[in-house]
Structures are given as structure tokens and as C-alpha cells.
Amino acid sequence: MARIHNFSAGPAVLPEPVLRRTQAALWEYGDSGLGIAECSHRSALFEGVIQAARERITRLLHLDEDQVVLFLQGGARSQFYMWPANVLRGGRAVYLNTGRWADLAAADAARYGTVHTAFSSKEAGWDRVPSPGEISSAGDGAVYLHYTSNNTVAGTEFSQIPDAGGAILACDMSSNFLSRPIDGSRFGFVYAGAQKNLGPSGVTVVIVRRSLLPRMDPELPAMLQYAKQVERDSMLNTPCTFGIYVIGEVCRWLEEDMGGLRGIESRNIKQSERIYAEIDRTGFWKGKVARSSRSRMNVTFSSGDAALDTAFHTSAAAGGLSGLKGHSSVGGLRASLYNAQTDEAVDALVEFMRAFEQTHG
């Protein structure tokens, strides 16, 4: 069977060498005689797998000794409430409302304290992220500032880390995790669902600071307490062992095959610039967001005609380019170019956009 080009926003394309190794590991991991999805999470074998994944993420993001990498379940969305439930405790949090997921995260936080919206592009259809000077001050005493580094639905991305003032910096990095060099040690809290840049769905990477644990709510149910998850190395219950294995392999691919985050960034820039150049070439295609906020991961665009957009993604799918339909809440078109996206897929998309324009322009 020939594989088609996959532009899905997640679960998304994975690197071929990782899929090949995983295929073999499902039958037998190393020379253990066991398939990777069949061995106990309490075994020395799996302890090696989770430890390696943790170490690779720590290295790639330059985390410091206070930061702990966890592999939790419930998706990135569970972190929308788990984080404020632990740390907000009636206090004030600052949110940057730059997209659908940021909006939902803020709504969950409001259950545990006061939410101050320091920037919102919601009224304009989340068409941009703030420039550094545009974030209103939350005054003194905010517990944390939360932002979404890449807005998967709208197709916008922060190119700089916002200034959190004296507050803890918290970030939903789900859709651009490990896609560019970043100083991870600047963050107090990071989370990312795996199914975009990291692996299969079912596991969420969470990075917390040990030094913050004493101020967290000790009355929460055990599964919701970061302190307990840290104490038990993400194994308070049975973790998503297979997903953690794939995350480790994806990180290995980044480190050993792609030249780390600098290497993958340059590929991500090239691929996204090719699609944006095609969008800007004649005016037939329209980008959906402000140019300065354009995402390298999720390129959103439209012909300006809903029926033509539908014709585009359905005929693209028939021609072997899948997943180009925009999110149901916004319509239009979206090409997701996560780390594992191939240059061949990008070439094929550019060619298809051009041919479509010739026929319909």
C-alpha cells in the first residue's frame, strides 16, 4: 500500500524512521523477547524507555534541574483545569486569548480563581497574536501568565516568549512543541499533547517545577496532583507506555537525524515559507491571519469561496493529499506542517494549489 501525504492537524504524520523502528519494536523491543506494547510499566525495560524520553526532552529544551518531565493522560485539555486547580487557589491568572484552545483554557481556569485577559484577538476571529508591547499589565500579584504558543485552529504562532512579569510563565505548547530552539528553563509550566509533533494521541508531556510543588493544593484527588505524579514518576496509574516509547523515538530522530531543534526549525521555516509564498503569489489564495503572526505549523488559507474550498480539499484527498479541511469552527483550508512533514508532501501541495488555481482562477 502506498502512503498518501498527510496534512492532518493531529493525530498527525510521524517520521518514517520512527514508524519503521516502532513496527519492529511492536514485535520485539531490542532483544528482550517482548513487544514494546506488551511489557510492564514496572519493568526495568520500560524504566529505560521512559528515562530516555525524559532525558531527551530535558536536553532538547535545555531544562534546568528544578524542572520535571511528566507523561500524563487526559490530553492537553485536562491541563486546562489541572494546572489552575493546583496553583491558582482563588488567585489571579493572566491569559492571552489567541485562539479556540486558549479561550477554553481560560474558561476552565475561571473555576479556580480570577482570570485577567491581557490580550484578545477573539473578536477579530483570532487572526493574530500580540506583539510584545500589546500585552496589558495584570498588575502585581498574578500567579501565572498562560499562553498558547501555537494556535492550531487559527494558524497563528508566537515568535517570542511573552514577558510574564513576576508571574509564573505557563504555556500550552501542544502544536509547536520541539519545533524550534527555545529556552525551556524560562518556563514554570509547559504542556503538550503528543499527537502533533511527538507521537500518538493518549499522552501529554507536562513540565513542572519541583520548587512549585509545595504551594499546590494537597486536597485534590491523587491523579490531579502534580506532586504525586512527580513522586511516582508519572506512574501513579498505568501510563501510556506505547505513546511514551514513540515520543522517545521521535526525540531520538530529532537529536540524531535532524540536527536537533535548530535543524528541524530550518526545515519547518522552508516548508511553511513555500506554502505562504504560493498563497501570496497571485491573490487567488488568501491567508487567514495577519502575516506577522503566521504559524509555521498550521498554515490556514482559503479561496474566499466555501464551495471552492470544499472542492479543493475533497479533490486533494482524492489525489492523495489528505487532511486539508480547515477546523470545523472556522472552515477554509489548513495544511499542518509538523516536524515530520515531508518536503515531498509540501511539493505535492504547492503543485496541487497551482493546478487548482489554473482550473478555477
Ligand SMILES: Cc1ncc(COP(=O)(O)O)c(C=O)c1O
Ligand atoms: C493548542 C492546543 N491545545 C490543546 C488541545 C487539546 O488537546 P487534546 O486533544 O490532547 O486534549 C489542542 C488540540 O488540537 C491544541 O491544538
